Amino acid sequence: MCLINFHFQDHPIYRLIVAANRDEFYERPTAPAHFWEDQPHLLAGRDLSQHGTWLGITKNGRFAALTNYRDPSEQKKEIRSRGEIVTAFLDSDMTAAEFLKSLQLKRSEYAGFNVIAGTVDELFYYSNVENEVKEISAGTHGLCNHFLNTPWPKVIKGKMDLHRIVEQKRAIQPSELFGVLQHAEPFPDEQLPNTGVGKQLERILSPLFIKSEGYGTRSSTVLLIDHENTITFVERTYRDGIFMEERSFSFRIEN
Template sequence: MCILFIGVEQHPDFPLIVAANRDEFHARPTQPSGFWQQHPKVLAGKDMQAGGSWMGVSKQGKLAALTNIRAPGQERSDAVSRGELVMDFLAKDYSDDDYLKRLSSKASEYNGYNLLFGQLDDLQVYNNFEDSVYPLTNGVYGLSNANLNSPWPKLDLGRSELAKYCQQTSDLNIEHLFDLLGNNTKPEDEVLPQTGVPIEWERRLSSIFIESPDYGTRSSTVLLLDSYRQVFWQERSFDAHAKLIDQQTYLFKLDTQ
């Protein structure tokens, strides 16, 4: 998962809005989102190469989503796959505090990442490079391949559009959120971040929706939590030509038992 836009208590009917894109090499095998056979209360996509996930939600009201930190000079070939973190939190009976302690104790085993995790009404972001945690209070957030709310053009654009949309509409239309996730506008070179990759890659990765033959946006996901504790989830998958190839939609009420 490479970019998330999160609205906490920004809409009268939806206390939580998450709009997210997963960017990955097109050759990496992937299973679309669904409830896992071995974890029937967890809804998530599956990375068939390493076995983990990039984003998921449970019927008990837990959410986890992962973004990699772009730091090419600090990548380790022997690091543990970051995708296991999502399923580890969702499928096991950790409290948020216990899982945070676990993340901190194992931070050095992974390449750089941010993990959004917690209960749907009490989320936080952990950064393993800084060993830091940031609770998400009311507001609009953007998370990509650096720190939370880093001043990257695509993060500023997405946060602004999500905030504006929440303020202007009473009836939320998910198509507007997917339009946000589908924005392929590339900023000028002078405002691009400098993350250590060649300028050609900075340009390629600079838009919210990434299009290229070998690497790009594989899926877009919208998650909504409404005032009745009902979760709406829709994932749309794309091929290497940015064509829609699959759609998964789920609606369920949280299990509070």
């Protein structure tokens, strides 16, 4: 997952609104969103290479999503798959704060990552680069391949476009949030961050929706949880920038 726009609480209809894109190599084998056969309480897409996930939710309302932290100078060979972090939280009985504090103890076993974890009652953020567990405040937030709310152009635009929808204080159609995620125009060079990958690659990676040879946005996910605890989860999958499939799920949070 490479871009997560979300609005937490502070809305008359929804307790959590998420619009997120996963960017990955096109050849990496992936299963679309489904309730996993070996963990039937868990709804998520699945990386078939390491068997973890980048974003998911459970029938009892536990939610987590992860992005990689971009640092081309990092020479560390990944000991463990970062995708297992989301799965481990969703399969755990620990609170988000407890889980992330336990994750701190083994942070060196993973390459750089950011993770959001919690429920509609409380959300927390942790990066093993920054190494601080933080409670997320109500409002609109954005996370890409740096820290939470870092003002990269795609983060700023994603937050602004999401907030324009949220501030209308009405029911939201998933198609509106997918529209936020479809912006595929690179940003001007003078606005791009310098993350050490070179200007050409910074330009390719700058849009909310990435299309390039061999790599790009593989899936977009919209999640809505209302005040009646009804979950709406919709995923669209892509190949080479071409829409492939949409899957939609709706259910109530189980007590």
